[in-house]
Structure formats: structure tokens, C-alpha cells
Amino acid sequence: MHDSTKILRSTLTRAVAGEPLHPSPVFAAPFHTPGDPNESPFTYGRMSNPTWIALEQIIGQMESGVFADGHANAGKSYRAKALVFASGMAACASVFGAVLKPGDVVVLPANCYFAARALMQEYFVKMGVVVRLAPTADNAQGECLEGAKLLWIESPSNPLMEVCDITALCERAHKAGALVAVDNTSSTPLGLRALALGADFAVASDTKSMSGHSDIILGHVAVRDLELRQQVEQWRTLMGGILGPMEAWLALRSIETLPLRLERSSFNAQRIAEYLTTRTDVVHKVLYAGLPTHPGHAIAARQMHYFGAILSFTLADRAAAEAFLAKAKLITEATSFGGTCTCAERRARWGGDDVPEGFIRLSTGLEHIDDLLADIGQALDSLG
Ligand SMILES: *Cc1c(COP(=O)(O)O)cnc(C)c1O
Numbered sequence: 001m002h003d004s005t006k007i008l009r010s011t012l013t014r015a016v017a018g019e020p021l022h023p024s025p026v027f028a029a030p031f032h033t034p035g036d037p038n039e040s041p042f043t044y045g046r047m048s049n050p051t052w053i054a055l056e057q058i059i060g061q062m063e064s065g066v067f068a069d070g071h072a073n074a075g076k077s078y079r080a081k082a083l084v085f086a087s088g089m090a091a092c093a094s095v096f097g098a099v100l101k102p103g104d105v106v107v108l109p110a111n112c113y114f115a116a117r118a119l120m121q122e123y124f125v126k127m128g129v130v131v132r133l134a135p136t137a138d139n140a141q142g143e144c145l146e147g148a149k150l151l152w153i154e155s156p157s158n159p160l161m162e163v164c165d166i167t168a169l170c171e172r173a174h175k176a177g178a179l180v181a182v183d184n185t186s187s188t189p190l191g192l193r194a195l196a197l198g199a200d201f202a203v204a205s206d207t208k209s210m211s212g213h214s215d216i217i218l219g220h221v222a223v224r225d226l227e228l229r230q231q232v233e234q235w236r237t238l239m240g241g242i243l244g245p246m247e248a249w250l251a252l253r254s255i256e257t258l259p260l261r262l263e264r265s266s267f268n269a270q271r272i273a274e275y276l277t278t279r280t281d282v283v284h285k286v287l288y289a290g291l292p293t294h295p296g297h298a299i300a301a302r303q304m305h306y307f308g309a310i311l312s313f314t315l316a317d318r319a320a321a322e323a324f325l326a327k328a329k330l331i332t333e334a335t336s337f338g339g340t341c342t343c344a345e346r347r348a349r350w351g352g353d354d355v356p357e358g359f360i361r362l363s364t365g366l367e368h369i370d371d372l373l374a375d376i377g378q379a380l381d382s383l384g
Pocket of ligand 1: 074087088089090092113115154158182185186204205206207217218219324
């Protein structure tokens with residue numbers, strides 16, 4: 001069965017006469033808990049909630065699969081467990097918090113998601129964790145693993161779209177005694193199954209493509225190992241960074257259309273990236289792993305099922321980037337990515353990322369490609 005079909009079928013409740021087809025939200029702080037609390041499936045809403053469980057089962061199924069070629073257990077299947085969080089950052093923090101002690105070394109991508117790097121540097125480093133930074137491209141993180149406790153990977157990285165070989169890096173990290181976490185936000189488990197490539201943790205902000213409607217904030221961590229699951233869950237219960245049932249339910253609804261959304265947005269991104277490479281008159285550089293000219297294309301094609309909604313390109317300077325965004329009527333200026341409507345922003349306006357002033361990150365939505373290409377074309381023409 002194809003993943004898209006499996007995802008859809010997994011959103012259904014059991015066929016009990018008179019019950020709704022899909023789970024509804026359950027709002028509760030305490031649950032009825034007579035006698036021995038171990039006999040009650042739910043006791044208190046910070047520990048567990050039926051709507052999270054429904055979401056965690058679906059995400060757990062999406063993260064489960066068969067180990068990929070190149071992995072020592074290639075061809076064998078495994079089962080994943082997912083835990084949902086109040087945000088992608090709460091999910092990242094749970095892995096940092098569950099794994100790292102003072103003196104431990106963590107290897108981060110040099111252009112890793114800005115807030116994850118800031119959390120590490122502003123808090124964990126002050127508590128004695130040692131950070132090593134290395135680029136995502138050329139598997140450069142593999143050179144810094146000696147004595148490391150945790151390797152953190154993002155591929156393609158955001159917003160520079162660098163790619164690394166996750167299977168090869170996991171093997172090197174495990175040989176060095178390190179655990180591996182992949183921040184898989186941009187791909188979702190439908191686009192890239194990090195646990196099948198050998199990662200110990202698949203972490204994501206499900207705020208982006210996974211829920212995909214630009215209206216909720218949430219995240220998840222998936223693992224194969226039950227002890228790691230228990231550590232991450234304990235962190236969540238004690239920190240209290242939990243998801244509300246309403247958000248969990250909205251995510252359940254949203255995931256039903258993930259296969260359709262990822263297919264359409266990846267198709268649109270590929271066509272736009274291809275078009276931008278023909279506009280050498282005004283576009284300096286186009287970064288998208290789906291382009292055969294991208295240095296990471298062969299690896300990305302092997303480990304990804306969809307190349308995803310995000311692409312980046314560089315215009316002459318700040319003025320050109322601002323003029324482009326003002327002229328493009330079908331591109332909404334906003335941060336974030338993975339929503340139903342095409343969005344873009346001039347990335348350097350935030351500081352923090354090492355990108356040129358004219359660098360634009362674009363997230364394709366679900367519009368008709370002909371309309372997007374016509375609009376982008378006229379906006380680029382206006383720069384001439
Ligand atoms: C957005 C994002 C996060 C943080 O997620 P929130 O849901 O905003 O907390 C983490 N990693 C990546 C790659 C992201 O894009």
C-alpha cells in the first residue's frame with residue numbers, strides 16, 4: 001500500500017456503529033480515576049490525553065517503516081512511537097533536555113534552525129554542554145563526532161538547502177557512540193523517513209508542512225527505542241510543554257490532506273525552481289534539492305520521497321528583493337513555510353542567517369502552477 005493511502009486510512013476510528021469516522025477533541029484536566037491510578041488509561045491532562053494519543057498513533061505510523069538501503073538492517077521493518085509537543089521548539093528542547101548532561105558534546109549544523117541554535121547557545125552551553133558547529137554540505141558534521149553525545153542533522157538545511165547523507169552520518173555517529181536526531185520539519189515523515197535512515201530521533205515542527213494551514217503551532221519527536229521514548233516523555237510531563245486537545249484535533253484534520261498538499265507543493269516548487277534557473281538575467285542563484293544541478297541532488301533523490309515546498313534564490317540586492325516581493329501578487333510576504341498559500345520573505349531582514357541581502361526563501365502553496373509562474377515572471381520582469 002502506498003504511504004498516502006496508509007496515512008488516510010490511519011486517520012479513521014474503528015468502525016463502531018454510530019461513532020464518528022474521525023476522532024473528536026477530548027477536553028479534560030483530570031479524568032475519572034477511582035482507586036489504583038495505574039488502572040486508569042487517563043488520569044491528568046498534562047500526562048496524557050486521548051486526542052494526543054490519536055495524533056501520536058498516526059504520526060507513529062508515518063514514522064514507522066523499513067530500514068533503508070545502506071543501513072545495517074536494510075529491508076527489516078521497525079515500529080516508531082511519536083510524542084506530540086506544544087511547538088517544534090518544545091520538541092527540540094525535549095531531545096536536548098533528555099539526552100544532554102554537563103560536559104556532553106553536541107554537533108549542530110552551522111546553519112541549523114536559528115531558534116534551536118539559540119536555545120543551545122543561550123541555555124545548554126551555560127549549563128556546561130559543549131557545541132561544535134559544522135556545515136550540512138559534504139557531510140562535514142561527520143568530521144566532528146569524536147567524543148560526541150548527540151549529532152543534530154537538518155537536510156535539506158533551511159534556508160540554504162544544503163544536503164547531507166543521513167544514512168552515512170548515522171553510521172559514523174553510532175560508531176563514535178553518539179545518538180542522532182534529525183530535524184525533519186521541512187520534509188515531514190512522508191517526504192523523508194529519518195528513522196528508516198538510521199536516526200534515533202525524528203524531530204519536527206508540525207506547524208509547517210505537516211499541519212500545513214498556517215494556523216496552529218505544534219511539534220513531535222519520534223523514536224524506535226522505548227527507553228528513549230520514556231526519557232522524552234518524562235521531560236514533556238515535567239516541563240509541561242504540552243499540546244492542547246483543540247490543536248491536536250486540528251492537526252488530525254490537517255494530516256488527512258498531507259499527501260495531497262505535499263505532492264502539489266513539491267510539484268510547484270520544482271517547476272518554479274526550474275523556471276528561476278532560466279532567469280539568469282535577474283536571478284543569481286537558485287537552491288532546490290530537486291534541481292539536478294544542486295550539489296546534493298543525488299543524495300536527496302535517494303533519501304527523499306518529495307523534495308518539498310521550500311526553495312531559495314538570490315536577487316541582486318535588498319532593493320531588488322523588496323521590489324520583487326512588492327510586485328508579486330500571488331506571493332504573500334510572511335515567515336514560516338509549508339502552508340496552503342505561497343509565501344516568501346527576504347531572509348536577511350531577520351539577521352541570524354548567513355545569507356546575502358537579496359536572498360529570498362519561498363514556500364510554495366497549492367495554487368495552480370500556471371498562475372504562479374505568470375506572477376513570478378511579471379515580478380521578475382519589473383526588475384529589469
Ligand atoms: C519552525 C521550525 C522549528 C520550530 O518550530 P515551532 O513550531 O515554531 O516551535 C524547528 N525547526 C525547524 C527546522 C523549523 O523550521
